[in-house]
Amino acid sequence: MKVALACDHAGFALxxxxxxxxxxxxxxxxxxxxxNTERVDFPDYAAKAGxxxxxxxxxxxxxxxxxxxxxxxAANKIRGVYACVCHDQYSAHQGVEHDxxxxxxxxxxxxxxxxxxxxxxxxxxxxxxxxxNYKKRxxxxxxxxxxx
Numbered sequence: 001m002k003v004a005l006a007c008d009h010a011g012f013a014l015x016x017x018x019x020x021x022x023x024x025x026x027x028x029x030x031x032x033x034x035x036n037t038e039r040v041d042f043p044d045y046a047a048k049a050g051x052x053x054x055x056x057x058x059x060x061x062x063x064x065x066x067x068x069x070x071x072x073x074a075a076n077k078i079r080g081v082y083a084c085v086c087h088d089q090y091s092a093h094q095g096v097e098h099d100x101x102x103x104x105x106x107x108x109x110x111x112x113x114x115x116x117x118x119x120x121x122x123x124x125x126x127x128x129x130x131x132x133n134y135k136k137r138x139x140x141x142x143x144x145x146x147x148x
Contacts, residue, residue: 004049006032011064041079068107096126
């Protein structure tokens, strides 16, 4: 699987840990920046990763900022990106399984390296259920996206 990885300056400290975890699980990292701790604007990097998801050039994305919230808000403005902040293991896999989440947003100032690795693993090993009530509800979300 190709995984877009993006961070801002506040998320940079966690970026290498996340990249290594993605690779250790057998996936390819598409590095969308940033490349150091110099102050940058998170929407620019959420847009880079989100564009890869929207174009089908990545199947998933991991976005990191200080809280995860800024990246989440920016990413969800891109059609076809379904991002959520997850700081617990249950949400990291359940968001994929039930809601077809394709972008995991992490707060580098909220979770440490070990927790981030666990969240990334849960996110990347989960699969969307795509049947029954799960499909019906996701289809309603897709209809909202088309309508509004």
